[in-house]
Amino acid sequence: MNKPARVAVTGAAGQISYSLLFRIASGQLLGKDQPVILSLLEVNVEAALRALDGVVMELADCAFPLLVGVEKHTDAQACFDAVDYAFLVGARPRKAGMERKDLLEANAQIFSVQGKALDAAASRSVKVVVVGNPANTNCMIAQRNAPSLAPECFSAMTRLDHNRAAAQLAARAGAEVKDIANIIIWGNHSSTQFPDLAHATVSGRPALDLIDSDWYEVEMIPAVQQRGAAIISARGSSSAASAASAAIDHMHDWIFGTAADRYVSMAVVSQGEYEIEKGLVYSYPCTCQDGKYQVVERLKTSDFARTKMKETEDELKQERDGVASLLP
Amino acid sequence: MNKPARVAVTGAAGQISYSLLFRIASGQLLGKDQPVILSLLEVNVEAALRALDGVVMELADCAFPLLVGVEKHTDAQACFDAVDYAFLVGARPRKAGMERKDLLEANAQIFSVQGKALDAAASRSVKVVVVGNPANTNCMIAQRNAPSLAPECFSAMTRLDHNRAAAQLAARAGAEVKDIANIIIWGNHSSTQFPDLAHATVSGRPALDLIDSDWYEVEMIPAVQQRGAAIISARGSSSAASAASAAIDHMHDWIFGTAADRYVSMAVVSQGEYEIEKGLVYSYPCTCQDGKYQVVERLKTSDFARTKMKETEDELKQERDGVASLLP
Numbered sequence: 001m002n003k004p005a006r007v008a009v010t011g012a013a014g015q016i017s018y019s020l021l022f023r024i025a026s027g028q029l030l031g032k033d034q035p036v037i038l039s040l041l042e043v044n045v046e047a048a049l050r051a052l053d054g055v056v057m058e059l060a061d062c063a064f065p066l067l068v069g070v071e072k073h074t075d076a077q078a079c080f081d082a083v084d085y086a087f088l089v090g091a092r093p094r095k096a097g098m099e100r101k102d103l104l105e106a107n108a109q110i111f112s113v114q115g116k117a118l119d120a121a122a123s124r125s126v127k128v129v130v131v132g133n134p135a136n137t138n139c140m141i142a143q144r145n146a147p148s149l150a151p152e153c154f155s156a157m158t159r160l161d162h163n164r165a166a167a168q169l170a171a172r173a174g175a176e177v178k179d180i181a182n183i184i185i186w187g188n189h190s191s192t193q194f195p196d197l198a199h200a201t202v203s204g205r206p207a208l209d210l211i212d213s214d215w216y217e218v219e220m221i222p223a224v225q226q227r228g229a230a231i232i233s234a235r236g237s238s239s240a241a242s243a244a245s246a247a248i249d250h251m252h253d254w255i256f257g258t259a260a261d262r263y264v265s266m267a268v269v270s271q272g273e274y275e276i277e278k279g280l281v282y283s284y285p286c287t288c289q290d291g292k293y294q295v296v297e298r299l300k301t302s303d304f305a306r307t308k309m310k311e312t313e314d315e316l317k318q319e320r321d322g323v324a325s326l327l328p
Numbered sequence: 329m330n331k332p333a334r335v336a337v338t339g340a341a342g343q344i345s346y347s348l349l350f351r352i353a354s355g356q357l358l359g360k361d362q363p364v365i366l367s368l369l370e371v372n373v374e375a376a377l378r379a380l381d382g383v384v385m386e387l388a389d390c391a392f393p394l395l396v397g398v399e400k401h402t403d404a405q406a407c408f409d410a411v412d413y414a415f416l417v418g419a420r421p422r423k424a425g426m427e428r429k430d431l432l433e434a435n436a437q438i439f440s441v442q443g444k445a446l447d448a449a450a451s452r453s454v455k456v457v458v459v460g461n462p463a464n465t466n467c468m469i470a471q472r473n474a475p476s477l478a479p480e481c482f483s484a485m486t487r488l489d490h491n492r493a494a495a496q497l498a499a500r501a502g503a504e505v506k507d508i509a510n511i512i513i514w515g516n517h518s519s520t521q522f523p524d525l526a527h528a529t530v531s532g533r534p535a536l537d538l539i540d541s542d543w544y545e546v547e548m549i550p551a552v553q554q555r556g557a558a559i560i561s562a563r564g565s566s567s568a569a570s571a572a573s574a575a576i577d578h579m580h581d582w583i584f585g586t587a588a589d590r591y592v593s594m595a596v597v598s599q600g601e602y603e604i605e606k607g608l609v610y611s612y613p614c615t616c617q618d619g620k621y622q623v624v625e626r627l628k629t630s631d632f633a634r635t636k637m638k639e640t641e642d643e644l645k646q647e648r649d650g651v652a653s654l655l656p
Contacts, residue, residue, distance in 0.1 A: 019350065022569045028354065054563030058570035060499070061555065063491035065506035163391035171388070178393035227389065235382030241350045242386035 004035040004068050006123075008083040010076075010114065011090020011132060012040035013051035015237065019244035020087065025059055025067040029085075029248055030255070037069035041079040041090065049074075076117035083122050085255075087247055088114060088142065091132025101322055104134065108323040111138040115145030124149065125291075129250050130156040131243060135189045136267050136281040137319040143269055143281070144327050152292065155254070156267035158185040158193065158283035160239065160246035165195040165224045169202065172220070173210045179203040184285045185265035186305075187312025188319075193283065194308035195224040199299055217304075258288045263296050273297055274309065280316045332363040332396050334451075336411040338404075338442065339418020339460060340368035341379035343565065347572035348415065353387055353395040357413075357576055358583070365397035369407040369418065377402075404445035411450050413583075415575055416442060416470065419460025429650055432462065436651040439466040443473025452477065453619075457578050458484040459571060463517045464595050464609040465647040471597055471609070472655050480620065483582070484595035486513040486521065486611035488567065488574035493523040493552045497530065500548070501538045507531040512613045513593035514602075514633075515640025516647075521611065522636035523552040527627055545632075586616045591624050601625055602637065608644045 007024055009017050017040075023029070025036060038059070042048045049072075056070050073079035080086060092106040111130070118126060126149065130139035139156035146153070162185045170177040181201045186194040197216055200207035208216065223230075231239045253264055267283040270276045273295045274284070285296040301309065320327070335352055337345050345368075351357070353364060366387070370376045377400075384398050401407035408414060420434040439458070446454060454477065458467035467484035474481070490513045498505040509529045514522040525544055528535035536544065551558075559567045581592055595611040598604045601623045602612070613624040629637065648655070 018569060019347070022347065022573055023351065023354070026351070026356065026573065028356065050562050051564065054559055055569075057555075057559055057562060058567055060495040060505075061488065061492045061559075061567070061570040062573040063494045063498075063505045063508075064573075065504075068504060160389065164389045166391045167388040170391075176393075176396060177388075177391045180391075227385075231382055231385055231389075234378050234385060236379065239386055239389070241346060241383075242389040245350055245354065245390040245392075 002034050004037045005030055005085065006037050006039055006083040008039045008041065008079050008086040010041040010079070010088050013042050013048050013055055014090060015240040016089050016131060016243045018055065019241040020089065020247055021055065021059060022062065023244065023248055025062065025064045027066050029252055032066070035066050035068045037071065038067065039071045039073065039079050039081070039083055041073050041076060043090070044074040076114050077121045080117045080121040083126055085251060086118065086122065086126060086128045087251070088128060088130045088138070089132055089247075091138060104137065104319060104322045107132070107134065107138050108141050108326040111141040112145045112326045115142035118142065119146035119148050122149070126153050127251065127254055128154045129247060130154070131247050133189070134319055136283070136316055137323060139267065140269070140279070140281040140320065141323060141326055147328070151269040154269060154281070155250070155293070156189060156281050156283075157247055157250050158189045158265045158267050159250040160243050161185040161189060161193055161195060161224055162265040163242070163246055163249065164227050165197070165220070168220050168223060169197060169200060169207055169211070172215060173202045173207065175202045181262045182285070183265065184263070185283045186309045187283055188316050189267060189283065190312075190315060191225045192312040192315045193225060194305070194312055195221055196305055196308075198302060198305060199285070254288050254293055255291055257290070263287050266293055268293060268295065271295075274301065276309070276313050277317065280313065280320065282313065282316060330362050332365045333358055333413065334365050334367055334411040336367045336369065336407050336414040338369040338407070338416050341370050341376050341383055342418060343568040344417050344459060344571045346383065347569040348417065348575055349383065349387060350390065351572065351576055353390065353392045355394050357580055360394070363394050363396045365399065366395065367399045367401065367407050367409070367411055369401050369404060371418070372402040404442050405449045408445050408449040411454055413579060414446065414450065414454060414456045415579070416456060416458045416466070417460055417575075419466060432465065432647060432650045435460070435462065435466050436469050436654040439469040440473045440654045443470035446470065447474035447476050450477070454481050455579065455582055456482045457575060458482070459575050461517065462647055464611070464644055465651060467595065468597070468607070468609040468648065469651060469654055475656070479597040482597060482609070483578070483621070484517060484609050484611075485575055485578050486517045486593045486595050487578040488571050489513045489517060489521055489523060489552055490593040491570070491574055491577065492555050493525070493548070496548050496551060497525060497528060497535055497539070500543060501530045501535065503530045509590045510613070511593065512591070513611045514637045515611055516644050517595060517611065518640075518643060519553045520640040520643045521553060522633070522640055523549055524633055524636075526630065526633060527613070582616050582621060583619060585618070591615050594621055596621060596623065599623075602629065604637070604641050605645065608641065608648065610641065610644060
């Protein structure tokens with residue numbers, strides 16, 4: 001039996017974690033031969049800690065053979081001690097009357113603390129995925145506060161948008177989703193994101209040969225950008241199971257590699273690829289191999305695409321400027 | 329690629345299904361080579377149908393490669409058309425002021441309709457697990473209303489109790505849950521159930537040699553019987569993820585077989601084993617092979633055990649008598 005992997009999950013008593021933890025503990029993240037210790041973080045508030053107790057009781061009640069330990073923490077550094085993987089799910093949600101700037105700052109506080117804690121305590125090869133919104137900027141703050149960890153340890157999740165775009169394309173093209181490849185989500189996990197089908201294929205054929213550009217530009221792009229709101233409207237609460245599933249996909253592919261000739265969307269620290277400002281956490285097409293991601297470079301981009309890529313970059317710059325005081 | 333399997337889930341917009349559907353769709357029930365069609369049933373009420381829409385949207389958004397179809401139904405017979413597996417999760421919950429008799433009757437109505445629908449429409453080798461409470465009696469009603477299906481097609485879930493007992497024993501014995509074997513849950517999935525450790529082992533050693541009988545009889549048995557209430561008290565809502573996980577375990581072991589020398593707990597139609605009244609749906613120790621379960625017979629039972637086994641049988645008889653008018 002392998003040595004147990006330590007997996008941290010923050011916001012552990014929340015709805016996304018409730019869909020995520022049981023899939024990790026059942027072996028869907030790391031496979032059937034890898035024991036897991038879950039290290040869970042919650043805020044030190046009575047209601048959250050009671051709910052966390054309930055989740056931990058239910059994890060025990062599943063009798064998962066691979067789950068060899070569950071820890072409850074309210075201190076980030078204790079939670080991140082020697083962790084191999086970290087899902088940063090918890091974030092301050094927007095409350096009625098809250099300005100966007102206040103939301104950014106409240107989260108910047110959380111993620112600067114968590115970045116410092118990862119820096120101090122996590123495995124030197126930790127893989128971090130930020131799910132809590134605003135995910136890209138939260139990730140940037142955590143990464144900048146963790147100078148002793150490689151920037152390549154950090155990522156933010158745009159895989160949910162990626163999967164949503166794949167599902168929309170499959171439905172439109174009358175194909176199965178497994179036959180869709182090379183969707184790209186560029187930029188921010190927000191309504192400015194750019195879901196790009198220019199390189200996508202359906203059973204190997206260019207997607208844009210199979211669908212009309214009107215549907216793509218006028219219907220699909222906004223549908224993917226606004227999908228979160230559509231889910232809230234139907235369910236009465238925000239996407240949880242699909243967000244958790246995307247987080248599993250993101251981390252699983254990062255660890256075990258992407259399929260040959262396929263890329264996935266991951267928001268990572270920009271090195272200036274595609275003329276995006278260095279240091280922003282920007283979603284790019286990526287391939288993964290041997291536990292490392294690589295941005296797919298030199299794809300041809302149209303004027304239409306470059307305009308969209310710039311719009312979402314501009315939003316990320318604004319977010320960064322809004323939290324400048326917390327960036328070392 | 330195999331022909332897709334048809335999996336029905338009732339109460340599809342509820343909390344247990346929200347934890348169950350994504351695990352089925354991701355391949356955890358039937359494995360990585362088996363495409364799945366989910367056939368979902370909900371009551372014809374606006375709020376439930378909106379919520380179901382949201383769940384179906386999220387299932388699409390996961391881009392599960394094995395999920396080749398999702399159907400929404402409000403008619404049981406349409407839902408169960410040619411299904412290979414059925415998870416009967418939906419049931420009428422107890423409302424404030426509702427008498428137990430009213431609850432039994434309301435559910436008996438639902439499950440007699442569903443039994444008839446399975447009888448008319450399902451695969452002749454369908455495997456049914458009833459999760460919705462009172463699960464054993466609901467299962468009996470469905471089975472009695474499906475005379476053209478073998479009684480062995482029907483079961484009710486006591487695997488959650490089984491897993492809970494295994495977790496409690498592991499914690500007490502300082503062992504890992506994977507090293508626990510041969511827990512038995514006898515009888516009804518209710519507070520009269522009898523979690524029996526007389527045949528249980530911890531790493532091959534008799535469990536009762538490792539723990540004191542006081543803990544077993546005075547603490548553990550009531551703790552397992554009352555675990556559902558403890559979860560509600562902590563979480564503020566009832567067990568969902570752990571119930572879904574147990575439902576996966578139950579059906580997975582039934583389909584793919586139990587490990588050698590290990591048994592699991594399943595509530596099945598009694599053939600009179602252990603002098604339990606024939607025709608009741610009673611939880612027994614079972615092994616599974618080639619897609620069939622078999623009750624483990626001729627285990628030695630103490631006076632203590634027989635008293636407990638009888639108590640839970642008596643409750644099942646009372647439940648049956650309460651719904652006699654709906655039993656063909």
